[in-house]
Amino acid sequence: MSEFIPPGTKFAALPSPFAIKRGGSLRGARVAYETWGELDDARGNAILILTGLSPNAHAASNADNPEAGWWEAMLGPGKPIDTNRWYVICVNSLGSCKGSTGPASIDPDTNEIYRLSFPELSIEDIANAAFEVVRSLGIARLACVIGNSMGGMSALAYLLQHPDSARSHINVSGSARALPFSIAIRSLQREAIRLDPNWDMGEYDDTNYPENGMRMARKLGVVTYRSAMEWDGRFGRVRFDSECREDDPFGLEFEVERYLEGHARRFVHQFDPNSYLYLSRSMDWFDADEYGQGDVIAGLARIKLEKALAIGVRTDILFPLQQQEQVADGLRAGGAEAQFLPLDSPQGHDAFLVDFERFGPAIAGFLAQL
Incomplete structure (x- = not known):
């Protein structure tokens, strides 16, 4: 960390x-x-x-x-x-x-x-x-x-x-x-981090980092940072892979999913999860x-x-x-x-x-x- x-x-x-x-x-x-x-x-x-x-x-x-x-x-x-x-x-x-x-x-x-x-x-x-x-x-x-x-x-x-x-x-x-809507979204983001086993009540390190929790938190955030109009105009229903792999059922299929995944992966390990929790909650309290x-x-x-x-x-x-x-x-x-x-x-x-x-x-x- x-x-x-x-x-x-x-x-x-x-x-x-x-x-x-x-x-x-x-x-x-x-x-x-x-x-x-x-x-x-x-x-x-x-x-x-x-x-x-x-x-x-x-x-x-x-x-x-x-x-x-x-x-x-x-x-x-x-x-x-x-x-x-x-x-x-x-x-x-x-x-x-x-x-x-x-x-x-x-x-x-x-x-x-x-x-x-x-x-x-x-x-x-x-x-x-x-x-x-x-x-x-x-x-x-x-x-x-x-x-x-x-x-x-x-x-x-x-x-x-x-x-x-x-x-x-x-x-x-x-x-x-x-x-309430903003509080609800941020609450889900914090929950995603806290439910990641690697969060470990804030006791993670660089090796055991709550990557999945941070990925999900970031994806939720990015969805709310842009508008439905932009998502539609930018990605439509374009698929990057017409068929899911057998070893990854329900995996990424649409371009918008791939965009969110890439965005999230660039964010993890570049921001401290506990800092994210503290700053997120401060907004809800104000x-x-x-x-x-x-x-x-x-x-x-x-x-x-x-x-x-x-x-x-x-x-x-x-x-x-x-x-x-x-x-x-x-x-x-x-x-x-x-x-x-x-x-x-x-x-x-x-x-x-x-x-x-x-x-x-x-x-x-x-x-x-x-």
């Missing part, structure tokens, strides 16, 4: 002890991050990017790591998030296995891997850890916080817990709370109504911003469009000039990672107004 840290990753030490919302604390913890561009003299041109569950901090190529990042088309000189103007920070979530302290890290108190002794992680903890990174860079107020998917939740938690910490916010396919006495809009209205943009796509079944509309409504109730932008991308929840023709102009246009 390993951590997976890209070359050129930077690290910020968290205050020790670092308090955890649901109890306990971390000692000697750190957060991985990367940066692009230059801070201006007033330190007022900083943008923070908070990610979904699985990405690392390497959102785009830079001098320390020329390899293309997971948001390469969006971030860089002359791109929608223009690093000729903005100083951009991308943080790897606390609890991940991509450089930030998480269940796959060494507990300094025992000199053993945390595994399930890692404290119960919340979205608020992820947000507070990101806040410490920003503060360590000497930035008092961000120009914008951008959150994608789970990062949209983390961004809202960041703004709720740290008033006046940003001038604006872009919520990309995120939400203020988890809906609910902005905690900040509004049971009312999500009232909770979001506590966030004070100048401008906000909530973007979603009509084909997203995991973070459906009404959730981005709710975010915009709540931020508007708090006094922000908040826009809700529904996009017609056929690519579902993952559209922000691939449909740059739609997302690029939307984000560039918003940032141009700041």
Whole structure:
């Protein structure tokens, strides 16, 4: 079992002890991050990017790591998030296995891997850890916080817990709370991992790794990240093998099955299963109504911003469009000039990672107004 840290990753030490919302604390913890561009003299041109569950901090190529990042088309000189103007920070979530302290890290108190002794992680903890990174860079107020998917939740938690910490916010396919469908899918993903005998109550290693559980969890996720429209248009009912082998009855037969299998196999051994469990559960727990006495809009209205943009796509079944509309409504109730932008991308929840023709102009246009 390993951590997976890209070359050129930077690290910020968290205050020790670092308090955890649901109890306990971390000692000697750190957060991985990367940066692009230059801070201006007033330190007022900083943008923070908070990610979904699985990405690392390497959102785009830079001098320390020329390899293309997971948001390469969006971030860089002359791109929608223009690093000729903005100083951009991308943080790897606390609890991940991509450089930030998480269940796959060494507990300094025992000199053993945390595994399930890692404290119960919340979205608020992820947000507070990101806040410490920003503060360590000497930035008092961000120009914008951008959150994608789970990062949209983390961004809202960041703004709720740290008033006046940003001038604006872009919520990309995120939400203020988890809906039952999303909770159900993530519950099945976690169950697939936990039921793999190799998971062994979190005591696996690289040799005895819960590969089947992680494969199934990833397949379930990928099915919900895209839309039925895209699956149909991309694969139809094309078969790659007209007959199943006798030694593999009910085996893979359709192109869509082969795609999912390939996608899943590329993911296993590249992500720590315990980290996956912790991060997945943190999304289910997050609910902005905690900040509004049971009312999500009232909770979001506590966030004070100048401008906000909530973007979603009509084909997203995991973070459906009404959730981005709710975010915009709540931020508007708090006094922000908040826009809700529904996009017609056929690519579902993952559209922000691939449909740059739609997302690029939307984000560039918003940032141009700041």
